[in-house]
Amino acid sequence: MNNKARWFYLLPYVLWIGLFVITPILLVVYYSFFDLHGNFTLANYEKLFTFVYMKMIASSFWYAFLITAFCLIIAYPAAYFITKTKYKQLLLLLVILPSWINLLLKAYAFLGIFSTDGAANNFLEAVGIGAQQILFTDFSFVFVSVYIFIPFMLLPIFNALDKLNPALIDASRDLGASAWTTFRKVVFPLTLSGVKSGVQAVFIPALSLFMITRLIAGNRVITLGTAIEQHFLVTQDWGMGSAIAVFLIITMVVIMIVTGTRKRGVQ
């Protein structure tokens, strides 16, 4: 009886995971072993280790790193500030609100703002710097990505800071620690789990960005995401695209394990 009931509850989960997680991964792995003509081959993986692809991988990691780093630098102090105010729920909502708007809409909005005669250039001219080429630069790519990912970094950090027992800060000050030492020795270590979740939520999707990359950076930035898109939609080399995808999946798993929160002391 009990066992049957358990299966009943488990069924939707198992179906979902099977159809939309396991099957696609198996398919991707399967395709990655075939060349353009449908012959079994390991060449796709060999190509991954050539200079062109290595450079692409490095550049993907570099941009993902930049995006994550800027998100963290902005989101941590912002989250800290929000927890200290009276209206923290309202302020938090304001930060999260933009993430409810469709990604494509936001990207198009930035196309307008950053275009040759957009708001950003109008401002630069008014200040006296003069119009610049903003769109299709790596600056605009990182800027827009940071803007889009900030809520995902901020939320887990906010939660960790909000959960922090304020008496611990009192205790640290009581024992002679300055505000900075208290941050270093108490606040940051205790919110590290939030930082890790935030890094996961930003770094992993940032690795495989392709739509923003296409729209905002044009051909200036080539990442693994754009490469997969190219192979599937343009060159029709599904095998190579799948091999890159497999590589990305493995990377993500590794990142999850490395930044995963292991509970200390509790068996």
Added chain:
Amino acid sequence: MTKEVIIRFDHVTKRYDNDAVVLDHVSFEIERGKFYTLLGPSGCGKTTILRLIAGFTEASEGDIYFNGKRMNNVPANKRQVNTVFQDYALFPHLNVYENVAFGLRIKKVKNSEIDRRVKEALRFVNLSGYEKREITEMSGGQRQRVAIARAIVNEPEVILLDEPLSALDLKLRTEMQYELRDLQKRLGITFIFVTHDQEEALAMSDEIFVLNQGKIQQSGTPTDIYDEPINRFVADFIGESNIVPGKMIRDFEVEFAGKVFECVDQGLNQNESVDIVIRPEDLEITSWNEGKIQVKVDSQLFRGVHYEMICYDEAQNEWLVHSTKKATVGEKIGLNFEPEAIHVMRLGETEEEFDKRLESYQEAGYEQ
């Protein structure tokens, strides 16, 4: 002993966000090397006083002095004070050893010295061998003792203890009471101790402040406060007591329970209404005829050291009696007491007026 004031509160008022006042013009002096206890019901402002001393919160009005210097704006980390928090506030990411060592590491004490002092502090709280444990692996009482060790290891001038023994069983608690008192005397540290437990307060303190609703009701040595409570609240809060309404006929004569009794109080107005306090252990049971008051035993409990009886007199006043002798429920008995056992409390008397009145008795030759 020379009297050296280490902390002074001068008309300190504390208000949270314009709500009702939490502390209302509180003034007191703390002398170096003494053991003080703040005693009062939940929510009366004990923790708030400690937070003001430690510097976690600011006074709305009034001044706080430390060694004669105004301290209101000195940050917590610059004050020579360590706190044992009511909710322990141990660092969950550090083990027991590192929690205790935290303050010493901040002060950049040498590693060998840290090791020696941390181990000594842990030995003091009976936690030797627990150094490597995580905080989550400790019981409530063990955590409380880690919190005590973390404060005393720094040997500050003043230690603030917010109900530091509340989670311990009776035996460990008594043991820790002796050890804390001993440590305080040995190191000459000033202790400010918060407790709900009046027996703990009476046993440990040099001086007790009884608080109610943000005001100090009475301060004094444990015997002062126990023997001469200033008002109904203090009498009721410190130890169990019988409080009945009465009338001061003239000096040395007081009327209550429908009779006139000899007492040791004087200097009150004739026929002034007063409250009478008689401690349950000052009442002695005798036969109906020999007693000063005649009562009927309503219920009786065996309390280990004594029997506790609740009796009613003819005017339906309740009398609580602690006696080693046993009575029978429903029996009619007499209660006897000495004139010194009667404590007369004027209604609405301030602490200064009260102290003055007590002094006048001593001048008149009634040494207590």
